[in-house]
Amino acid sequence: MIRLHSVDKSYGALKVLHGIEAEILEGETFAIIGPNGAGKTTLFKVMTGEVGCEAGTVEFLGKDVTKEPAYRRTRAGMGRTFQMARIFKEMTAEENIVVAIEARAKNMGQRDTPWYQVRPSRATVDEAGEILARLSLERKARIAAAQLSHGDKKRLELGITLAGRPKVLMLDEPTAGMSPSERVGVTELIRSISGKGSGLTVIMTEHDMGVIFGLADRIMVMNQGRKIAEGSIDDIRADPVVRDVYLGKEAHHA
Amino acid sequence: MNRTISGALLAVLAAALVLLPFWANSGLVFLAGTTMVVAVFALSWNLLFGYAGLASFGSGGLFSIGAYTMAVTLRGGYEGQFLLLIALSTAIGGAVAFAIGVVALRRSTGIFLAILTLALAELLRITLAKIHWLGAEDGIPSIVRPKASIGVATVDLAQGNHYYWFLCVACALLVALCWWIAHGRFGRTLRTIRLDTERAAFMGVDTHRYRLVAFTISGAIAACAGSLFAPWAQIVTPDIGNMMRSTQPILFTLLGGASSFWGPMIGAFLFSAIEFSTRTLVGIQEIITGGILLGVVLLFPTGVAGAWNALVARLADPYRAEAKAKATTLRPVKE
Secondary structure (H helix, E strand, O other): OEEEEEEEEEEOOEEEEEEEEEEEOOOOEEEEEOOOOOOHHHHHHHHHOOOOOOEEEEEEOOEEOOOOOHHHHHHHOEEEEOOOOOOOOOOEHHHHHHHHHHHHHHHOOOOOOOOOOOOOOHHHHHHHHHHHHHOOOHHHOOOEHHHOOHHHHHHHHHHHHHHOOOOEEEEEOOOOOOOHHHHHHHHHHHHHHOOHHHOOEEEEEOOOHHHHHHHOOEEEEEEOOEEEEEEOHHHHHHOHHHHHHHHHHHOOOO | OHHHHHHHHHHHHHHHHHHHHHOOOHHHHHHHHHHHHHHHHHHHHHHHHHHOOOOOOOHHHHHHHHHHHHHHHHHOOOHHHHHHHHHHHHHHHHHHHHHHHHHHOOOOOOHHHHHHHHHHHHHHHHHHOOOHHHOHHHOEOOOOOOEEEEOOEEEEOOOOOHHHHHHHHHHHHHHHHHHHHHHOHHHHHHHHHHHOHHHHHOOOOOHHHHHHHHHHHHHHHHHHHHHHHHHHHOOEOHHHHOHHHHHHHHHHHHHHOOOOOOHHHHHHHHHHHHHHHOOOOOOOHHHHHHHHHHHHHHHOOOHHHHHHHHHHHHHHOHHHHHHHHHHOOOOOOOO
């Protein structure tokens, strides 16, 4: 699905990624963990095309996309959410989803609205309604996105991303800043979206070990810009290096 | 409810404008015609600012290009093809905006774009003032109002108030065009770019291309407004596109409300009304105009359009309006 080959990235003199190698397989849920400043979000940005990398290549669906801008990678099937939910605050929740559906429809060449029509088509509005219902936001469809609670904003952002019908869903800390009960809700939601039948690949960074262990098929551990381990949940739990750097403290909470 | 009252008001104002020559003197009619043109000009600017999030400080340059194109072609004896000349001016404005956009929008969008467009407009004005073929500082005077023919029907726009009514129709069509652009899928996508460019890119939107198209459309409409203005004023000078012209849409939008489609138009007419009613107060006119502008910006951050919508909502349903006002201080104005 996505293959990273010896990716290097620096911000000025600070080198934040050192020769990262990784391959994310179709249909799996792949988690990237590590302490703050380990380079998780930067790795995310390199994969999605927000930032370039000095060396190495990023392959998506067997194609080298290292030089492709973010919008093209999105069109090819990447969908991402941000640590701090990025939504269109002045628009209603429904409008947020509608614009995302319209953008996707245009990119995929599906055009059902006559050129002179100003309002979004029936099909678009219906689809927006379905997506909102899936996120349990249907009753807040007419509310300005700025007025939503933190958890609802993150759900709405997930909705914007899902409206693009991505092949790979990239979630940057999907439960950051949420209450424990909201976390359980979002974990359930992600599981229902990325269930075995869906064929959806998920890549996520996350601090909460409970969420990670509940969702991930494979885990990659980063520290100081390097990959220090990769494997199944059990492998990672058993890895002595990982225990030292990261899980040592966290394992008690999990 | 809100929509009905606002729509009714719009219809009344439009009717008053159309019937104006029957009761007002020629000075007032001239002012009304000028205001209609600059209102459309302001709308074209806000298409860029309020929807694409790009602030141009050089829109006067494009207005000037439209006006000069019309003046030169009319002087050249092409007055028989008046509608074609408007189309030509519009196309040239669009082409120039496109060329500027290709170069400027790739790197700069914020303050750099503002300064760059300001500089280009000034450059154009100074250049126009040096070209003798275009009358240099004196510009091109005595522009004729031509005949307009659509199919079989021909209207002599030089007669009486014919050109005024022609302006009414042309401006109404341009407003309708802007409304359609702003409210359709294209306008919605532009809004997402203004609200969060990166998020829009992650919906697969080629943000650079959308901005370029918006810049081109805005420039074309500004030039179209300029081309309509030349036969109305019957003279064009380099100052037709000076800095005052470029700041006009900005002031109108501030006064009327940037987050409303109608804001710039409301601002344009209010501004004219204020200037007209204070025209005899030589010396303090600017102070009054500036004071009102300052007051509106401080009291109603969403402009007159925002205050109006809040008022109508309150009259229509006091309880809901109050709850709404509390809940949605940062909401955009509903058009």
